[in-house]
Amino acid sequence: MSNRTIVPHIWCGDCNKRGFSSRSLARKALGRVRAKRNRLADKHGTRRGVVRENRAYICPGGLWHLTGMSRRLVRR
Numbered sequence: 123m124s125n126r127t128i129v130p131h132i133w134c135g136d137c138n139k140r141g142f143s144s145r146s147l148a149r150k151a152l153g154r155v156r157a158k159r160n161r162l163a164d165k166h167g168t169r170r171g172v173v174r175e176n177r178a179y180i181c182p183g184g185l186w187h188l189t190g191m192s193r194r195l196v197r198r
């Protein structure tokens with residue numbers, strides 16, 4: 123459980139957040155974020171109220187981002 127491989131990301135100025143150059147990279151990052159969130163949730167003893175990124179989407183700038191929001195809440 124000590125995989126420190128860093129998923130390379132690109133800063134997306136359009137969205138003001140991390141972006142990934144390909145879907146496979148975004149999915150890889152998603153897996154890592156999930157593992158981290160799960161550890162946090164275990165520490166708190168509950169998973170309620172823990173926001174989890176569960177989707178990758180491509181933004182108008184052509185970069186992939188992660189979101190845990192349902193589609194109607196995604197702002198542009």
Ligand SMILES: [Zn+2]
Pocket residue numbers: 134136137138141181182183185187
């Ligand atoms: Zn973007």
